[in-house]
Amino acid sequence: MAPSGKASKKEKGKNEKDGSNVEKEKKGGTAVKVRHILCEKQGKCLEALSKLKEGMKFNEVAQQFSEDKARSGGDLGWMTRGSMVGPFQEAAFALPVSTIGSPIYTDPPIKTKFGYHIIMIEGRK
Incomplete structure (x- = not known):
């Protein structure tokens, strides 16, 4: 019994160092249901961001501004770590789960080799 207790304490300590999300990820949080708005130009992405701040739904902003997956409201589906x-x-794994009606998204947009992304997460597993 004593070794089990020690192992639990060590594991708990590691999670505290890495952050609270790590514990959830180790329990199966290896995939997120992602929506994004992708714009090649930063200016267009910032314009999309202002529409979100005005209260426009995430999927509607994606249809209007995104250069990728616009027809599906920016829905990328379930994506796993490493993909x-x-x-x-x-950014995707740091965000909390939210809805398209009241999204919690990346602000400022995330820059990648594809352009500028505004990301939101609809689910985690």
Whole structure:
């Protein structure tokens, strides 16, 4: 019994260092349901961001501004760790789950080799 207790304490300590999300990820949080708005130009992305701040729904802004997956409201579906480019993945796994009606998104937009992304997460597993 004593070794189990020690192992639990060590594991708990590691999670505290890495942040609270790490514990959830180790329990199966290895995929996120992602929506994004992708714009090649930063100016267009900032314009999309201002529409979100005005209260426009995320999927509507994606249809109007995104250069990728616009017809599906920016829905990329379920994405796993390792299937996204570095900065996009870091942001996606750091965001809390939210809805298109009241999204919690990346502000400022995330820059990758594809352009500028406004990202939101609809689910985690």
